[in-house]
Structures are given as C-alpha cells and as structure tokens.
Amino acid sequence: MFDLSKEFESFYKNKVVLPNDKQNDLREKKNLNISRLKDGLNEYNEENKTDYKIINTIVQGSMAMHTVVQNDSNDYDIDVAIIFEKENLNDKGPLAVRNIVTNALKRKCENFKKEPEVKTNCVRIEYQDGYHVDFAIYRRYKKENESEYTYEHAGSEWTLRDPKAINNWFKDEIKDKGQCLRKVIRFSKMFCKSRDYWVNMPGGLIQTVLCDEKIQNSYERIDEIFYHTMVEVKNRLDNDINVYNPTDTSLSLLSTKDHEKKVENFKNKLNDKLKKLDVLFESDCDKSKAKNAWYEFFNHDYWKEDTSNEKVQKYSSCYRNTEEFxxxxxxxxxxxxxxxxxxxxxxxxxxxxxxxxxxxxxxxxxxxxxxxxxxxxxxxxxxxxxxxxxxxxxxxxxxxxxxxxxxxxxxxxxxxxxxxxxxxxxxxxxxxxxxxxxxxxxxxxxxxx
Missing domain, CATH: 2.60.40.10 (Immunoglobulins)
Incomplete structure (x- = not known):
C-alpha cells in the first residue's frame, strides 16, 4: 500500500482534530449551561418551595471521548448527564423531572435559537450557530446492603442505565488498543460527513463501536490501520448490520428502521469509496495518484493541495509540527x-x-x-x-x-x-x-x- 502516513498525520492534526479554541468553546458552553441550570433550579426552588439539587454532572458522548472532528460544521453535540438523588425527586415521573429542568433553564437562557425543549430522552438547548447542549436526566439510589449506586435514566420511563458506562468502556478500549483507535474513529467521522448530501449516516457511537470491533492495529502506519479497519467494517456489515451497546450486548443500538437505514448507507458508501483506493496497491502508484485516491475517499481539499508549489514548500518546511495532544x-x-x-x-x-x-x-x-x-x-x-x-x-x-x-x-x-x-x-x-x-x-x- 502506497505510504502516505506522514500526510495522514498532518491531515489528522490540522484538518481532523478540533482546534483548541473550538474545544475550549465547547467546554465553556458546557460549563455555562450547567451554571444556568443550577441557578435556574435555585430560583425554581425558591418560587415553588422545593429543594431539588443536582448532585453530579457527567460529560458524555464524543466530547467526553475526545472524538469530535472539524467536519461537524458547527453542529456540535454537547452531551451532559444531570444526576439527582432519587429520594430528592419525591417519586416524580421522568417527564415531570424533564419539565422541571426545562423550566429552570428557561429562566436563565435568553436570545437562543429557540427555548429549551423537552425531548423524549433529554432536555435540549440550541444555539443559533449550530451548537446544541443535551441534558440527559438521571436519578440514583443505593439498594439495601449495596455500596454502589444504581442509576436510572429519564426516558419515556425510568430505565436502568449507568451514565458512566460508555465513558468507562471507551477508556478501557483506548488503554487496550491504543490511541490509534481514537484516530480511526475521527477519520471515520470525517468520511461520514464528507459530503453535504450524505444526510442519513450513522452517529458517533455506532461508528465508535464498529471501529472498536474491527480495529486493525497490527499495522504500523496510521493510513494502513485506517484503510484495513474500514475494509473489515464493510465486510462485517455485509454479514450483519446490527450494532450492539458495548456495555450491554443484549441491547441493539439500531432501535428504529431509520437507524438501520443509516448503517446500510454507511456500508454502501464504504463499498463505493474503498474501490477508489485500489490504486494504492498498484505497482505504478505514485504520490499524486495516492493523494488523488484519498481525495476521492475523503472529499477534502487537503488532499488536493499543491505541495509542489515553491511558496508552500518553503512555508511548510520552516517548522516541525511539535504539537502534542x-x-x-x-x-x-x-x-x-x-x-x-x-x-x-x-x-x-x-x-x-x-x-x-x-x-x-x-x-x-x-x-x-x-x-x-x-x-x-x-x-x-x-x-x-x-x-x-x-x-x-x-x-x-x-x-x-x-x-x-x-x-x-x-x-x-x-x-x-x-x-x-x-x-x-x-x-x-x-x-x-x-x-x-x-x-x-x-x-x-x-x-x-
């Protein structure tokens, strides 16, 4: 396979990883809205003579896993678990608790795209520039003679779910399989969002589980690891499109026909675009052909940049990219x-x-x-x-x-x-x-x- 590993590393650092200012913006929005929620809840309590308290918050999703990519076009998800003590909620139903959280947020959220909204599985805040914050509501309690907490999520009903489970699973997978797993997941996300007209592609968790299942980390180069992982993901989906929750394999992540369609689309797009990379294995493949093949795959202008240009060469050779993440x-x-x-x-x-x-x-x-x-x-x-x-x-x-x-x-x-x-x-x-x-x-x- 033609070696473009250096170009892949540069692509990853400069075009895939979310810049630090954007990462900090996400972090500030998360902290700001948690503060708004707590302040609004205090105001709600004073007005209604109640005493609801958030006892913990846990960042979830791609922000927690650090797999957010630049190709999200400002449609960034900030997922936060909001945890109450069960006894503090006085046996209120999940919808009632989501309504309380929404009421608290409305008191402190002004000039938003729209008011905080009650969803089936969360309360959502949408920014005008495309960001949105999802607050998933949980309650916790200890069963008799048990030292560990049991957690329940406020969906259509209270259901058992540990808000830390996916984070802990991913942390262990990174420890076991190496940082190349995070890179492959990010590259996969770049592929799935590489065309504006690809509007029905699977979300980050499904891609994460598939990449984790089929990561080909026996290869040394990141371009090889990614290519062979995508081939194995495509082959796996040819046999079975179902994807299961990694912390409870009795639960499918494809709970609707729409989810199934998204995974089918992923499989079909991989099947089509992986063929564009066949040239990488031909004996007469050169750098120009290889870069063009990856352009066909990622549809990103990075792979079309003219590095033969004297000014570009002079500029890019002035420094070593010493940044660490x-x-x-x-x-x-x-x-x-x-x-x-x-x-x-x-x-x-x-x-x-x-x-x-x-x-x-x-x-x-x-x-x-x-x-x-x-x-x-x-x-x-x-x-x-x-x-x-x-x-x-x-x-x-x-x-x-x-x-x-x-x-x-x-x-x-x-x-x-x-x-x-x-x-x-x-x-x-x-x-x-x-x-x-x-x-x-x-x-x-x-x-x-």
Whole structure:
C-alpha cells in the first residue's frame, strides 16, 4: 500500500482534530449551561418551595471521548448527564423531572435559537450557530446492603442505565488498543460527513463501536490501520448490520428502521469509496495518484493541495509540527474543573489580569516585552494530582522560527511563566492529571501584537 502516513498525520492534526479554541468553546458552553441550570433550579426552588439539587454532572458522548472532528460544521453535540438523588425527586415521573429542568433553564437562557425543549430522552438547548447542549436526566439510589449506586435514566420511563458506562468502556478500549483507535474513529467521522448530501449516516457511537470491533492495529502506519479497519467494517456489515451497546450486548443500538437505514448507507458508501483506493496497491502508484485516491475517499481539499508549489514548500518546511495532544498521552474524563489566572506585567505596567489589560489597549493585543504569569487559582480535584502545561505558539512568525512548541510539559507545578515574544494568537492549556487520567482542563488565549 502506497505510504502516505506522514500526510495522514498532518491531515489528522490540522484538518481532523478540533482546534483548541473550538474545544475550549465547547467546554465553556458546557460549563455555562450547567451554571444556568443550577441557578435556574435555585430560583425554581425558591418560587415553588422545593429543594431539588443536582448532585453530579457527567460529560458524555464524543466530547467526553475526545472524538469530535472539524467536519461537524458547527453542529456540535454537547452531551451532559444531570444526576439527582432519587429520594430528592419525591417519586416524580421522568417527564415531570424533564419539565422541571426545562423550566429552570428557561429562566436563565435568553436570545437562543429557540427555548429549551423537552425531548423524549433529554432536555435540549440550541444555539443559533449550530451548537446544541443535551441534558440527559438521571436519578440514583443505593439498594439495601449495596455500596454502589444504581442509576436510572429519564426516558419515556425510568430505565436502568449507568451514565458512566460508555465513558468507562471507551477508556478501557483506548488503554487496550491504543490511541490509534481514537484516530480511526475521527477519520471515520470525517468520511461520514464528507459530503453535504450524505444526510442519513450513522452517529458517533455506532461508528465508535464498529471501529472498536474491527480495529486493525497490527499495522504500523496510521493510513494502513485506517484503510484495513474500514475494509473489515464493510465486510462485517455485509454479514450483519446490527450494532450492539458495548456495555450491554443484549441491547441493539439500531432501535428504529431509520437507524438501520443509516448503517446500510454507511456500508454502501464504504463499498463505493474503498474501490477508489485500489490504486494504492498498484505497482505504478505514485504520490499524486495516492493523494488523488484519498481525495476521492475523503472529499477534502487537503488532499488536493499543491505541495509542489515553491511558496508552500518553503512555508511548510520552516517548522516541525511539535504539537502534542493530551488525549494521545492519557485518558480524559473531565469530571472536575480547574481555573487558571493569567497576569501580565512590564515596565510601566503593574501586574494585572490579561483580560483587564487587553480591554484597555486600543487594538486589544498584548505588546511585546511583557512577562506573563499563569497560576492555578482554583480546582475541585481531590489531592494528590499532577499539573501539566502546554504552550502553543500560533502564526507565521512562530512557524518561520520553528517555535510553535505545543509539547506537553509534565509535573511542572501550579505556576507557569512566559514572555510575549512575537505576534500571534497563542494559547496556554493546563491539565490536572489524577491516577494517570486528565480530569480537568483550562485554556487561556494570549493574543500578542
């Protein structure tokens, strides 16, 4: 098979993985709407003389698994489990609880595409730019003589479902099969969303389960792993299109005819587009033919870029892509929060928060020559834990100087000091690592003039 593994890695980092600013936007929207819900619920309680309390929230879906991709065209799902104590709900039915949650959100959600909406399995908030937040409602309780909680989901009725089960399953699969599994899932999602007219394709969980079942991680190169995994997925669907919940194989993920149609479509599209890759195995295949074949598969302009262009070659050869991604180093389960402060100072400027200083500057950019101090101000992660940092320089100057950085520094401590050296929209991220899992992330943008 013709080797385009370097191009695949570049495609993955630059065109597939959701940029950090977008990831942070999702994280902020999630935190903001959880706060809105809690504030609205407090107001509801005061007005109705009740005492409903959310005792935990758990991020679910592709955001929790870190398999969101750029090809989502801003139609990003933010899935959050909202958990109550069963006794706190006073035997209320699932619809009644969803109505209470919706009432609480309406009190705090303004200027949205539409009001928070009660769905069969969740309460949904839709943003005008395409984002939507789904709050799935759960209640928990302990059975007699049992130490572990039992969880029930508020669907058409209360049904047994552990909100952490899929997250824990995926974490174990990544540990067992390696980070190539996450990459393959993301590539699969890019394929399924590669044409606007492919409107009826399977969702992320179904693709995740299929890729996990058939991951071909005995190959060394990521392009080979992905290609052979897709071949095996297609062959598997030729024999049986049913896909089962990985945490309870008695439950099918294809609960409707529409779900079955989506999986059939996936199979048919794979069958058609995999044929375009046959050229990769021909003896006279060259780089141009190979890139064109992957363009036919992914329908992404990355594979049509003219890397023979002198300017492109000069620009791309100026720097090494040294950026690391936290999900490639440890599992992620953002069940806690961390808040990082960013203060700046220089001759003539006293130490002050960066946001305050930027508001006072005409262009809203930080000048050169400033000392920038990052500090972990607050976190609810129980000790002990480690703090890791990432500094990423963005822009043409950073690339020309071969200083994009982006490596993740481990065991640094709760403070980090930098300087405003050259122009660009730079950023810093802080990761809290507990038991070799990233449990909290914060992101700070540093725009330098």
């Amino acid at each position: 936290i999900e490639d180093l440890v599992n992620i389960n953002e069940q806690y929060y961390v808040t990082v402060s960013c203060n700046v100072e220089a001759n003539g400027f006293r130490l002050q928060p960066i946001k305050k200083l930027l508001r006072s500057l005409p262009k809203g950019w930080l000048p050169h020559g400033f000392s920038i101090k990052f500090n972990v101000e607050d976190t609810n992660v129980p000790k002990p834990y480690n703090i890791w940092w990432k500094v990423r320089n963005v822009g043409e100057i950073a690339q020309k100087r071969d200083m994009i950085r982006g490596q993740i520094e481990k065991h640094v401590g709760n403070c980090k000091q930098e300087h405003s050296d050259f122009f660009g929209n730079h950023y810093v991220e802080c990761y809290i690592i507990k038991d070799n899992v990233c449990v909290a992330i914060d992101h700070i943008d540093v725009p330098i003039e």
